Amino acid sequence: MNYVKKRRDFDPARHAAYTALMQVATDDAYANLVLPAILRERGLRPLDAAFATELTYGTLRMQGKYDSIIARSATRPLDQLDPAVAVLLRLGAHQLLTLRIAPYAAVGETVALARQVASDGPAKMINAVLRRLSERSPEEWDELLEATEGADERRAAVHSHPEWVVRALTQALKVAGRGDEIDALLEANNLPPQVCLVARPGMVEPVDLARTAARVLRTRATAGVISPYAVNIAGGDPARLHEVRGAEAAVQDEGSQMVAAVLASAPLDGPDERWLDLCAGPGGKTALLAGLAGARGVELLANEVTAHRADLVRQSVRTSTEWVEVRTGDGRELGEEKEGYFDRTLVDVPCSGLGSLRRRPEARWRRQPRDIADLAPLQRELLAAAIKATRPGGIVGYATCSPHVAETHVVVQEAIAKGLVKPLDAVEVARMVASWREDFAFGRVSDSLAGTGKAGRANEEVDCCFTPVNEAGAAAETGRQGDVVQLDGEETGLANGSAPAEEAGPDTDGHADEVGRAAASVQPAQEKAAGAEAEEPQFTAEFGQGPFLQLWPHVNGTDAMFLALLEVQ
Numbered sequence: 001m002n003y004v005k006k007r008r009d010f011d012p013a014r015h016a017a018y019t020a021l022m023q024v025a026t027d028d029a030y031a032n033l034v035l036p037a038i039l040r041e042r043g044l045r046p047l048d049a050a051f052a053t054e055l056t057y058g059t060l061r062m063q064g065k066y067d068s069i070i071a072r073s074a075t076r077p078l079d080q081l082d083p084a085v086a087v088l089l090r091l092g093a094h095q096l097l098t099l100r101i102a103p104y105a106a107v108g109e110t111v112a113l114a115r116q117v118a119s120d121g122p123a124k125m126i127n128a129v130l131r132r133l134s135e136r137s138p139e140e141w142d143e144l145l146e147a148t149e150g151a152d153e154r155r156a157a158v159h160s161h162p163e164w165v166v167r168a169l170t171q172a173l174k175v176a177g178r179g180d181e182i183d184a185l186l187e188a189n190n191l192p193p194q195v196c197l198v199a200r201p202g203m204v205e206p207v208d209l210a211r212t213a214a215r216v217l218r219t220r221a222t223a224g225v226i227s228p229y230a231v232n233i234a235g236g237d238p239a240r241l242h243e244v245r246g247a248e249a250a251v252q253d254e255g256s257q258m259v260a261a262v263l264a265s266a267p268l269d270g271p272d273e274r275w276l277d278l279c280a281g282p283g284g285k286t287a288l289l290a291g292l293a294g295a296r297g298v299e300l301l302a303n304e305v306t307a308h309r310a311d312l313v314r315q316s317v318r319t320s321t322e323w324v325e326v327r328t329g330d331g332r333e334l335g336e337e338k339e340g341y342f343d344r345t346l347v348d349v350p351c352s353g354l355g356s357l358r359r360r361p362e363a364r365w366r367r368q369p370r371d372i373a374d375l376a377p378l379q380r381e382l383l384a385a386a387i388k389a390t391r392p393g394g395i396v397g398y399a400t401c402s403p404h405v406a407e408t409h410v411v412v413q414e415a416i417a418k419g420l421v422k423p424l425d426a427v428e429v430a431r432m433v434a435s436w437r438e439d440f441a442f443g444r445v446s447d448s449l450a451g452t453g454k455a456g457r458a459n460e461e462v463d464c465c466f467t468p469v470n471e472a473g474a475a476a477e478t479g480r481q482g483d484v485v486q487l488d489g490e491e492t493g494l495a496n497g498s499a500p501a502e503e504a505g506p507d508t509d510g511h512a513d514e515v516g517r518a519a520a521s522v523q524p525a526q527e528k529a530a531g532a533e534a535e536e537p538q539f540t541a542e543f544g545q546g547p548f549l550q551l552w553p554h555v556n557g558t559d560a561m562f563l564a565l566l567e568v569q
């Protein structure tokens with residue numbers, strides 16, 4: 001069948017996704033920066049914005065898998081194709097293989113878009129390749145990839161990760177005593193992260209933030225899984241909350257919240273009056289530390305080497321300026337300058353970001369093994385400076401949003417072996433901190449999936465490692481805006497966690513059209529589109545073995561974070 005239509009208006013959601021994907025492919029742009037700008041500029045309605053977000057992020061995450069499937073359907077190697085053609089093919093593959101949009105719509109719409117952005121020649125070629133691709137079902141393609149030889153190679157193909165990343169994550173899990181969890185981790189890396197808010201301590205109570213979020217965003221808002229400061233929201237634009245605009249709350253992964261909270265809560269002998277955040281930009285953890293410091297009469301110095309990022313730190317702590325100072329400079333100088341001055345120091349080092357692959361969909365294709373080696377000297381020097389700036393008996397928290405062994409265990413074990421520091425049990429402190437969380441839920445149970453817009457989860461957390469900062473901070477409004485009414489906490493005091501799957505209806509608000517917006521605006525999209533009940537992943541406050549704290553997307557629902565608490569000798 002020929003899916004090429006002669007005269008066809010292109011779809012605004014697909015066009016927005018195409019534009020974002022092209023900028024990522026040709027300008028080294030970051031999807032979490034360019035897409036919100038495109039959506040805002042073009043004024044896409046919420047459902048289209050959700051669909052465009054799913055298309056962009058989903059296509060980028062699954063790019064490796066799609067490329068191997070396209071390679072088997074095309075006559076020319078992918079790297080010999082024009083970038084626009086490659087992007088359009090991947091976009092079509094995502095609609096066919098993951099969103100399971102009917103071929104006439106997935107191929108027809110992609111070809112219509114190709115006519116608009118390219119010309120008739122490429123459109124015909126795209127039509128032919130996608131048509132061949134659609135002759136096999138997603139399951140048949142999966143079976144083919146499952147037959148790939150070699151365990152790492154097979155996982156790389158099936159779960160769409162570079163092989164070296166599969167190997168690095170396998171090793172990291174082994175060292176953490178989770179050797180048999182690699183498939184679960186790789187799968188989790190392909191799911192959109194939960195949008196999580198932090199209620200900054202001393203500024204707003206989580207339960208009050210959740211109540212407001214449910215009312216203003218007309219969504220479901222629940223307690224976090226591990227952080228006592230977390231509020232998970234199922235949809236909506238956090239920037240519409242006055243608490244977010246006023247820096248009392250922000251979008252922040254629960255793992256990042258735990259890093260700051262665990263460092264601040266570790267038992268400490270002697271004075272506890274001066275804290276240092278050595279690598280503070282863009283300031284998410286600084287702001288949480290600032291809230292805790294204010295309540296305890298502690299002064300906090302936040303240091304950041306990049307001027308632009310230091311400004312973002314200033315923004316994030318603008319309500320705490322009496323006790324927080326922001327310094328722009330190389331953290332490595334502070335060891336000498338402030339030797340033994342601080343009681344607690346956070347050193348959240350620049351890292352490969354292999355723990356945040358859900359949030360930065362293009363990162364896995366850009367990172368290279370040499371990045372790890374390149375970062376190692378800086379990580380060691382920053383840890384050395386943190387240790388020097390902290391008094392004997394004080395605590396240094398060494399953190400990364402990468403589980404890579406060379407960036408975590410190796411760096412920390414070296415400092416321990418030199419006798420500079422002694423490890424404390426961060427897992428025990430994490431259990432204590434997690435025990436402070438309270439259950440609450442606002443909003444209607446039936447909106448827990450239908451209104452989530454999870455497919456369009458905004459991934460708006462300001463990036464902390466390699467990518468530039470998303471200054472806009474405004475999430476694309478996603479998914480259905482259901483008829484949630486604000487109810488009192490007592491009336492809606494639902495158990496924490498997800499609604500039962502059977503209560504989670506599909507996104508059918510009358511806007512869903514034939515090209516699968518409904519399928520795209522719930523997750524897991526595959527399951528929904530296939531008619532199966534979508535099951536919410538169940539995350540836990542399970543922290544494994546100490547002394548180092550390691551959080552994982554497939555266990556805790558957070559980014560993969562590493563925290564070592566080190567007592568200075």
Ligand SMILES: C[S@@+](CC[C@H](N)C(=O)[O-])C[C@H]1O[C@@H](n2cnc3c(N)ncnc32)[C@H](O)[C@@H]1O
Nearest residue numbers: 279280281282283284285305330331348350464
């Ligand atoms: C992982 S990010 C920190 C994230 C931050 N803790 C947060 O939660 O928002 C690492 C930061 O270290 C900064 N950095 C890199 N080299 C540095 C240096 N020599 N001294 C201080 N900061 C540095 C980077 O610019 C980056 O902002």
